[in-house]
Amino acid sequence: MKFPKLHTLKEIANLISSEYIGADDFPVLGMNEIHVVETGDIVFVDHPKYYDKALESAATIVLINKKVDCPEGKALLISDDPFRDFNSLILHFKPFQSSNSAISPTAKIGKNTTIQPNCFVGNNVTIGDNCIIHSNVSIYDDTIIGDNVTIHAGAILGASAFYYKNRPEGYDQLKSGGRVIIENNVDIGALCTIDRGVTGDTTIGEGSKLDNQIQIGHDTLIGKKCLIASQTGIAGCVVVEDEVTIWGQVGVKSGITIAKGTVIYAQSGLGHSTKPNGTYFGSPAIEAREKFKEMAYLRKIPEILKKLKTK
Numbered sequence: 137m138k139f140p141k142l143h144t145l146k147e148i149a150n151l152i153s154s155e156y157i158g159a160d161d162f163p164v165l166g167m168n169e170i171h172v173v174e175t176g177d178i179v180f181v182d183h184p185k186y187y188d189k190a191l192e193s194a195a196t197i198v199l200i201n202k203k204v205d206c207p208e209g210k211a212l213l214i215s216d217d218p219f220r221d222f223n224s225l226i227l228h229f230k231p232f233q234s235s236n237s238a239i240s241p242t243a244k245i246g247k248n249t250t251i252q253p254n255c256f257v258g259n260n261v262t263i264g265d266n267c268i269i270h271s272n273v274s275i276y277d278d279t280i281i282g283d284n285v286t287i288h289a290g291a292i293l294g295a296s297a298f299y300y301k302n303r304p305e306g307y308d309q310l311k312s313g314g315r316v317i318i319e320n321n322v323d324i325g326a327l328c329t330i331d332r333g334v335t336g337d338t339t340i341g342e343g344s345k346l347d348n349q350i351q352i353g354h355d356t357l358i359g360k361k362c363l364i365a366s367q368t369g370i371a372g373c374v375v376v377e378d379e380v381t382i383w384g385q386v387g388v389k390s391g392i393t394i395a396k397g398t399v400i401y402a403q404s405g406l407g408h409s410t411k412p413n414g415t416y417f418g419s420p421a422i423e424a425r426e427k428f429k430e431m432a433y434l435r436k437i438p439e440i441l442k443k444l445k446t447k
Contacts, residue, residue: 175196256274260278274292294331394409
């Protein structure tokens with residue numbers, strides 16, 4: 137998430153009442169999660185296990201809960217609760233705003249686009265030309281939809297990320313200030329849910345087709361010309377490269393990459409990155425040919441046991 141204008145380290149520190157290490161005028165351009173940070177971004181870290189990863193990332197401002205040596209060219213914000221203060225910054229720069237209407241006056245709707253009854257289109261939404269938005273679709277703030285997109289009834293674009301910190305008093309949600317981006321020529325089936333990024337974008341690439349009842353988690357990138365069948369659930373921060381096929385009821389773990397051309401058979405549970413043009417099956421999923429061999433061997437066990445008993 138980029139800020140509307142450049143801020144200084146001192147300004148950001150004042151917003152969250154934190155100490156800082158670095159020049160007062162050190163430039164701060166935005167904030168992001170660690171997997172998508174860039175120069176000028178703030179990243180937060182609150183566990184020693186991840187200190188090095190954050191300090192060595194592309195982010196140049198690290199919101200951290202311990203005074204450590206500051207790497208050259210970077211700045212630190214010292215906080216007793218980085219998770220809380222990261223949330224405070226999200227809410228400051230991306231506060232919730234009620235639209236008070238079914239279609240926000242700040243939404244931009246393209247030529248020849250049809251929006252059926254009972255839809256909600258939030259603030260600063262952009263919808264391109266020649267789209268069809270069927271009834272009861274909810275499109276949350278800041279969503280961007282390209283041209284020639286069809287979204288079927290009951291789909292929800294832009295709900296909050298499923299991202300929580302477990303505290304003694306209960307779960308604390310990391311607020312979502314990111315977006316959903318739907319590129320050109322995408323079809324989204326009925327009752328699909330696509331969560332917005334925490335600070336980045338959840339993206340559905342050009343020409344991809346989603347069946348009914350699919351869940352796409354926060355900050356996930358679906359590539360071009362992908363085909364995803366019904367009841368698939370893809371967790372957050374997954375990269376699905378171009379021309380991937382995922383059949384029904386597949387579950388995908390967060391933070392992995394599904395390589396270009398991969399095919400995942402129905403009812404598989406994928407917990408690791410794949411190789412290009414590979415075919416996978418099972419839970420946990422492995423290469424389909426190996427899985428089918430395993431199943432064939434298992435079917436022979438009763439026969440083998442029977443032979444052993446007769447000896």
